[in-house]
Amino acid sequence: MGVPADAWTWLTTGANWSGESGAWHRLAEHVYVSGTALVLACAIALPVALWLGHIGRGGALAVNISNAGRAIPVFAVLALFMLTPLRSAGYVPTIIALVLFAVPPLLTNAYIGMREVDRAVVEAARGMGMSGGQLFLRVELPLAYPLLMTGLRSAAVQVVATATIASMVGQGGLGRIITAGFATYNTAQVVAGALLAAVLALLVEGLLVAADRLLNPLRKASVAGAG
Template identity: 75%
Template sequence: MGVIPDAWTWLTTGANWSGEGGVGSRLAEHLYLTGVCLVLACALALPLALWLGHGGGRRLGGALAINISNAGRAVPTFAVLVLLSLGPLGGHGDLPTIIALVLFAVPPLLTNAYVGVSEADRDVVEAARGMGMSPWQLLARVEIPLAFPLIMTGVRTAAVQVVATATLAALAAGGGLGRIITAGFATYDTAQVVAGAMVVAVLALLVEGVLALAQRLLDPGRRKRPRAAVAATAPAP
């Protein structure tokens, strides 16, 4: 038999899904890590990116923040995870993993949100400012809706990266689907290794699909386009 059929047989065996070390338990741990890290990364990156992108006088600070954020992508996540695990935070549950994954998720969130807000259509922004909108109204009602697709692209990128990278937590005694892969390596069970990788890949695709659907449904511009189309095709009085 080939590796893929063997991996499918492993996945369809009920005993591999039950128990503390089963796929179900590891999947729940993986989703927990992904959700917590993504929420924390959004809470850190998005307010800063919106503030920097909205203030024209803060462009220098924004460029500096983006460059520092992008430089952080060059730092290996596993190296950060190991250092945190061996340092003062070692042995404190999932905390080292969460910190490492949050640091990994911040760059795409910060970069996309900052660029989206700072590069919002200047004509629209100036027209809204001329209507007497306050800075807060301008950000909430004009700049964020215009930047929404790019912001969500950053969220989707960060989420998929976190789902894939969270498997490294197992190498530092953390939880998640990576434990299935490392257990397979430890027992020389290739089918289990491939099965674990397949679950991670499918989960990443599902997360991407759900967030893409959410972007489509929540896009503020989506509700305005049908009205604009109706107005454009309506016969002149």
């Protein structure tokens, strides 16, 4: 039997899915860490990006600063946190490192999306007497939505894929399956863990694509207009 067949056997063995070291528990840990990091990153990046894009000031500096963070390896940030008192704070170091990793694509895409809204449309809306809040909610945000969602999908997939590094500092997640496989020279387990992480990332991407199609305000407007 080859490695793919052995990995399939590992995945279809019930004992590998039960208990605190089982795949279901590791999957739950992975989803918790990834989801928490993504929610926090959105709470930090999106309000800043949307506001700066709306007022048209300070965005370039914010984007450049956030993009500079991409040059810092996530594992290096996590390793530094593990040298501080945060090392005893559970998943906090991993979540912080992932938040720093997710902020740049969220902030950059949301800001660019706001700034690329057709200025003629904005001025026309102002001419119709729209207030700043109405302009933001009814014109700028719907038109910026596609790029905003692109940033969200990119950040989500990157976070899910990168959350496996938590295992490098002894924390949970699907990465623990991979590192346990390395420790026992079990190639099938390593491949199985990698496949689970990849499938989870693809599933998250698919769910966000579906949500994008369902919630896209421009699509809703076109459907309503056609009706």
